[in-house]
Amino acid sequence: MIKDIKVRQFSVLWFVELWERYAFYSFQALFMLFITASHISESQGYLIFGIFASLIYITPTIGGYLSDKYIGVKNALVIGAVFLLLGYIVLAISTDLSHVNWALSLIIVGNGLFKPAPTSLISRIFDDNPSQSHSAFTVYYMGVNIGGFLAIAFTPIIAKYTSYSYAFIICVIGMFLAISNFFWRAKLLKGIGSDTPPMTTKVKLLISLICLAQLLICYGLFQVTDISLYLIIILCILTFIYMLNDARNACDRKETILQVIGVILVIEAVIYFIVYSQMFSTLVLFAKHNVSLNLIGFDVSPATYASLDSFWLIVLSPLLAILYKKSVKHLSVPYKYSIGTIIAGIAPLSLYVVIKLTQVSGFVDGNWMFVYFFFGALAELLVAAIGFSMIAIYFRKEIVTLGMGFFMLAIALGGALSGKLGQLVAMPDGKIDPMVSLSIYESYFLWLGVITIILGVVYGVVAKIVTTIANKHNISLG
Numbered sequence: 214m215i216k217d218i219k220v221r222q223f224s225v226l227w228f229v230e231l232w233e234r235y236a237f238y239s240f241q242a243l244f245m246l247f248i249t250a251s252h253i254s255e256s257q258g259y260l261i262f263g264i265f266a267s268l269i270y271i272t273p274t275i276g277g278y279l280s281d282k283y284i285g286v287k288n289a290l291v292i293g294a295v296f297l298l299l300g301y302i303v304l305a306i307s308t309d310l311s312h313v314n315w316a317l318s319l320i321i322v323g324n325g326l327f328k329p330a331p332t333s334l335i336s337r338i339f340d341d342n343p344s345q346s347h348s349a350f351t352v353y354y355m356g357v358n359i360g361g362f363l364a365i366a367f368t369p370i371i372a373k374y375t376s377y378s379y380a381f382i383i384c385v386i387g388m389f390l391a392i393s394n395f396f397w398r399a400k401l402l403k404g405i406g407s408d409t410p411p412m413t414t415k416v417k418l419l420i421s422l423i424c425l426a427q428l429l430i431c432y433g434l435f436q437v438t439d440i441s442l443y444l445i446i447i448l449c450i451l452t453f454i455y456m457l458n459d460a461r462n463a464c465d466r467k468e469t470i471l472q473v474i475g476v477i478l479v480i481e482a483v484i485y486f487i488v489y490s491q492m493f494s495t496l497v498l499f500a501k502h503n504v505s506l507n508l509i510g511f512d513v514s515p516a517t518y519a520s521l522d523s524f525w526l527i528v529l530s531p532l533l534a535i536l537y538k539k540s541v542k543h544l545s546v547p548y549k550y551s552i553g554t555i556i557a558g559i560a561p562l563s564l565y566v567v568i569k570l571t572q573v574s575g576f577v578d579g580n581w582m583f584v585y586f587f588f589g590a591l592a593e594l595l596v597a598a599i600g601f602s603m604i605a606i607y608f609r610k611e612i613v614t615l616g617m618g619f620f621m622l623a624i625a626l627g628g629a630l631s632g633k634l635g636q637l638v639a640m641p642d643g644k645i646d647p648m649v650s651l652s653i654y655e656s657y658f659l660w661l662g663v664i665t666i667i668l669g670v671v672y673g674v675v676a677k678i679v680t681t682i683a684n685k686h687n688i689s690l691g
Contacts, residue, residue: 218401222338223349225398226331227356229391233294233327234360236301236387239368239380240320242516245497246369247377253310255498256639260438262494263632265317267445267625268431272325274618279423280329283416286337287402290330290395296323296424298388305381318431322424334402355527362523369514442629449626453480456619459612467688468609474547474679474690475607475616479623481550481675484668485596486627487634488557488661492519492589494635495657499564500579502640502650503572507579518582525590533594545690546603547676553595555669560588562662568655575647597624606691634661 244265248258280289300319307313332353339349364387372380412420434441453476460472500506500515508517537544544552567581600620608616638657640650683690 219338221398222401223335223353225395225401226334227353228394229290229294230331230353231356231360232387232391232394233297234357235364236297236384236391237320237324238361238364239384239387240301240304241493242365242369242497242519243372243377243380245494246372246501246514246516248313249498249501250377251310251313254639254642256636257438259494259632259635259639260442261317261435261632262635263490263629264434264438264441264445265321266490266493266628266632267442268321268434269324270621270625270628271445271448272321272427273328274325274621275423275427276325276327277329277333277618279420280326280333284412284420286330286333287399288412289326290334291392292420292424293323293325293327293330294388294392294395296320297327298385298392299323301381301384301388305378305385314432314435317435318428321431322427325427326424355530358523358526362520362527365520365523366517369516372516373514442633445629446626449622449629452619452622456616467686470682470686470688471607472609474683475604476619477675477679478547478550478603478607479600479620481554481668481672482596482600482620482623483627483630484665485550485554485557485592486624487631488560488665489589489593489597490628490631491561491635491661492522492586494631495638496582496585498638498640499654500582502645503568503576503647503654504579504582505576508582509580513579518579518586521583521586522590522593525587526593529590529594533591545676545680546599546606547679547690548673549595549599551669551672551676553592553669554672555666556588556595557592558662558665558667558669560585560592560662561658562666563588565655565658565662568651568658572651575651603691 245258245262248261249255253261276289276293280286284292296319300316300323303312303319304316307316332350335349335353368380368383371383434444456476456479457473460469460476496518497515500518504515504518506513506515563584564581567577567584571577571581600623601617604616604620605613638653640653680690
């Protein structure tokens with residue numbers, strides 16, 4: 214009976230997350246196409262994307278703190294969902310860049326409050342049974358990928374044959390379903406995540422002011438995109454330095470060594486996240502300019518190809534789990550990061566090879582995108598998918614939450630740098646010869662792939678060094 218209640222409690226959050234991810238990935242997949250269709254240059258679009266991609270991972274640290282300290286997890290989920298809903302509504306009715314910037318700011322603030330909530334509630338449901346917790350999170354992330362796959366596969370088609378406004382209305386519907394499902398079945402979660410005191414008028418005012426401040430800051434950052442990008446990069450670098458310095462506060466040498474290795478791995482992950490962020494920016498515009506828009510015989514949107522990432526994650530996750538189980542030699546996290554980074558570099562390099570060997574009149578067959586996303590998804594499983602569990606192993610318990618925020622900053626920095634890199638392949642306004650744009654992308658994919666692979670090899674050397682140090686002090690690297 215208790216197990217059945219827990220399954221029903223979990224299902225509430227699973228459906229909430231599925232519909233929220235459906236809305237978010239629909240929006241994210243269409244973003245660059247929408248921006249460039251709104252008479253905004255590709256160069257400016259990449260900058261806006263870079264700022265958005267970074268801020269979306271910075272605000273959950275603030276949201277998580279407010280949730281734990283003041284408003285409670287369930288209140289944070291609801292408030293965040295309402296902000297997200299408002300953001301998608303503004304996006305659907307936007308007529309100029311100012312409206313878009315307000316919409317993005319609402320989505321960023323909403324995501325900050327919403328994002329930490331479902332995982333926090335799930336961990337509380339299964340806190341007395343770790344094995345059930347692992348299974349629940351596996352199913353939970355499957356829901357995330359299903360929501361992402363369905364969103365990116367179908368919403369861009371709606372935008373292609375109707376308008377972006379109708380496509381963003383789908384995002385509104387997704388968030389409305391997420392909120393409705395939560396309220397409809399809220400009684401099942403009674404007593405879960407209710408360990409914060411009721412919100413007083415003073416607390417409500419404080420939260421309102423903090424949310425308003427975040428909203429205004431985000432909007433302001435979108436007004437000065439060049440400066441904002443550098444501010445975000447400086448913030449991330451200062452945090453990296455702080456975390457390295459904090460390692461000295463560990464009680465013993467083993468903890469210090471582990472945390473230093475953990476910080477090194479987080480810094481390494483930035484390169485992967487630069488490549489990962491190409492999926493919703495450079496890859497979308499590459500498909501727009503130089504890909505014959507078909508996928509296994511179907512006419513698709515340039516944004517549809519990103520759904521292949523979720524497809525390969527769903528296919529590869531169980532296969533990799535079986536491989537880990539049957540493998541005699543255990544692969545530690547530092548080596549996984551090295552291999553994952555090399556594979557991430559192979560992804561853009563595969564497109565370089567495809568362009569070299571198969572292009573016809575400046576276009577490549579859309580089915581070759583399967584290859585890029587195969588390598589991209591495999592790299593994701595070796596780097597991003599184990600990031601938070603790595604933090605739990607390498608950072609001492611007192612600062613694990615800070616460590617999670619630190620890893621989010623690595624994702625943020627990757628997004629910011631990806632936006633800056635994207636400007637290298639920003640096409641001028643107006644119609645451009647496909648052969649010209651293809652040659653620009655060809656060079657970009659070559660160098661992005663080669664540099665990433667070289668860094669992956671360097672990470673392998675680092676992995677060997679830190680493994681030797683860890684073995685000397687009898688430390689397990691997970």
